[in-house]
Structures are given as structure tokens and as C-alpha cells.
Amino acid sequence: MLILHRYILRESLVASMTSLAVFLGVISALFLAELLGEAAQGQLPTASVILLLLLRLPEAIMMVGPLALLIGLLLALGRMHEQSEMTIVRMGGAAFTQCFAPVLLLVGAWATVLVLIAGWMAPYAVERGGEVMTAAARQALVAGLQPGQFERFDGGRLTVYVGGFDSGDGALSEILIQHADPEQPELITAASGRLWMDPADGSRYLSLVDGYQVRHGPDPTQAPLRELRFARNDIRLPSPDSGERLDPEMTARLPALLRPLSPDQRRELQWRLAPSLAALVLGLLAVPLSYRSPREGRWGSLVLALGLYLVYSNAIQAGLVMMEQRSAMSGPGLWPIHGALVVAAAWLWLRQRRRW
Numbered sequence: 363m364l365i366l367h368r369y370i371l372r373e374s375l376v377a378s379m380t381s382l383a384v385f386l387g388v389i390s391a392l393f394l395a396e397l398l399g400e401a402a403q404g405q406l407p408t409a410s411v412i413l414l415l416l417l418r419l420p421e422a423i424m425m426v427g428p429l430a431l432l433i434g435l436l437l438a439l440g441r442m443h444e445q446s447e448m449t450i451v452r453m454g455g456a457a458f459t460q461c462f463a464p465v466l467l468l469v470g471a472w473a474t475v476l477v478l479i480a481g482w483m484a485p486y487a488v489e490r491g492g493e494v495m496t497a498a499a500r501q502a503l504v505a506g507l508q509p510g511q512f513e514r515f516d517g518g519r520l521t522v523y524v525g526g527f528d529s530g531d532g533a534l535s536e537i538l539i540q541h542a543d544p545e546q547p548e549l550i551t552a553a554s555g556r557l558w559m560d561p562a563d564g565s566r567y568l569s570l571v572d573g574y575q576v577r578h579g580p581d582p583t584q585a586p587l588r589e590l591r592f593a594r595n596d597i598r599l600p601s602p603d604s605g606e607r608l609d610p611e612m613t614a615r616l617p618a619l620l621r622p623l624s625p626d627q628r629r630e631l632q633w634r635l636a637p638s639l640a641a642l643v644l645g646l647l648a649v650p651l652s653y654r655s656p657r658e659g660r661w662g663s664l665v666l667a668l669g670l671y672l673v674y675s676n677a678i679q680a681g682l683v684m685m686e687q688r689s690a691m692s693g694p695g696l697w698p699i700h701g702a703l704v705v706a707a708a709w710l711w712l713r714q715r716r717r718w
Contacts, residue, residue: 367463367464368464370439370461371464371467373441374434374468375434376434377433377435378433378438380434381430382426382427382431382434385422385426385430386422389426390415390418393418393422394415397411397414397415413494417487418487419487420479420483420487424479424637425637427472428476428637428671431468431469431641431644431648432645432648433667435645435649435652436648436663436667437664438652439465439649440663443654452718458714458718459715465645465649469641469642469645469646472641473641473642473645476637476638477638480637481615481617482616485612485615486613488613489608489613492613508527509524509525510525515599519541519543520539520540520541521539521540523537523539524536533556534556534557535553537551537552537553537554537555537573539551539568539597546578547577548575548577549576550570550574550597551573551574552570552574553573554570554571554572555571556569556571565598565599566598566599567596567599568596568597569594570594570595571594572593573592573595574589575588575589575590575591575592575595576588576589577590611626611630612630614630619634622691624691625686625688625689628691632682636700639700640675640678643707644670644671646707647667647703647706647710649711650707650710650714651667653714653717674703677699678699681696682696
């Protein structure tokens, strides 16, 4: 590789990685604020915040990866134009394609990494994040039994009150439970109890000792009451709700989506391929957009590139929404959006090559 090629590749890579680090820092701060808010509300333990933040990094890279490449190339190549380095390269007789071959190499490698992240890392992170959220919800369910407070579970159908809690052995005292079943409401009281988990399936149970149970029909004035005293009664607590249902296509790897069997899989495939295609197109656009004369300001091309990226990304999101609304197995999908930008990039590339 020529010294010129190594120089252009190094400068472009450093600028792109720096831009990616800045954008990831901004996105991670937003994600962290969201997770800390959920932790403050008791929806997940504080110990899970950092892990969940790391699991959302693939999503963040897919969001800002193409933009980071575009900004990095504009900064690196634009500086070379400002300092007349590209003018010297042209005077040295370097061909246009030969000069920007390292840029094409970087764009191709960047798009490949985005394919790997979108195709394998992102679905793994979504799957693992769902497991962490489920475990966090289970811990929040148990931790939600605070002494002296009424706690509602299972969508308000189960109300639990605990009068006291012994942190030494985990024993509960003065327990009251109400099942808001429309057909057979019941009320249970117990002098003491304990939480335990079934090792077979991980289900949580509240074991009550020395209690009293009252059950009646929908109308307590007409239906006979059923009164029961018990020495021990194990009540299964409701399954934890992580607050999010993962669709199968979200956790599917890229090879499983190449032949979509449903409109949801087809839309997911288009979304997985969008970051890498955007990196290819925007990386090619960066070469002609970075050109400026030595006395021309550097911010004009950056503003133009940001506006172009906003229009492009919003068009992709609008296309995904239209695909979701139509729920069809046929149609152009997002390809016209990518194709329009490819045509613009090819025209600007050829125009810049003639000016070279």
C-alpha cells in the first residue's frame, strides 16, 4: 500500500471512530437516563442498569454508525482539501479512483461490520436483554413486598399486604391477600409466611402458615361464604411482566430472515440491511461532498450532509411504517429510497471525477 493510501486510510478511520465514539456517548446517555428512571421507579434493580446499557450498544451502533462514517470522512477529506493536500496529490499525477481507493476500502469494511452487528450481535442483545428484564422483573416482584404497604400484582387482580419482615431469615408476618376474581373473590390472612422459589421452573411462591381463607360468589349477600382455616397454604405469585414482548423476528439471525415467511420478517430484513446499505451510500457521497476550495468554509458541507442524513433516515422510518401498515409480502420495500441515493451518489462521484 502506498504511503498516500495509508495516510488517507488512517486519517479517515481515526475521524470516523472519533465521530462514532461521540455519537455513542450521546445515545448512551439517553439510554442511561431511561434505565435510571426505570430503576428509580423500582421496575428493575440498579445492578442491571449497566448490563442493559451494554446490551443496547448494538442498537445504538446501528442508529449512528452510517452518520459517524459520513461525518468522519467529511472531516478528514475536507481538511485535506482545505490544506491543499489534495491539490498536491492531483499535481503528482494520482488518478481519482486510485487516490480514494482507501476510502472505498474503509466504507466496505464499515458496512461489513454493520452487517455483522445487525445480523448477529443485535438479535443476541435483544434476546439477552429480554432475559435480563424478566429476571429484573422477578426480583422487583419479590422486592415489592414492603412492610406496611399494599402492593398490587397481576394487573391489580392480586393485592398483598405484609405487616412485618425479618431481614435475618426472610420471615413475613401479618399477611393479608385479596384475589379480585369476579367469579370467586377471596380474602386470605395468615400470621406468618415466607417466600420461596421452585427450582424446577423458577416460579415464586408465598407460603402462608396458620391462616384463614374466606371465599364467596359474585354477590356476597346471596352466595354462601366458604370459610377455611389452614396450617399451611402455598400461593403462586404471578409471572413477572418484563413490560415488553419480543417478537420472534427480532431475535432471529440474519440467515433466517433471508427468505422471509411473513410480512414482519420481511420488514425486519429490510431494517437489518438498512444500516449497512446506508453506510455504503453515504460513504460514497462523502467523497464528492468533502470537496471545497482552500478558502471555503468547512461547515457548509457538514450542514448539507446532516440535512441529507435526516431526510434519508426519516424516509427509511416512514418506509418501515408503511410496510407495517400494509403487511404485504410483495412491494418495493425500502429499495427505492436506497436506489434514489445511489443514483445521486453515482452522479456526484462521476462529476467530481471529471473535475479531478
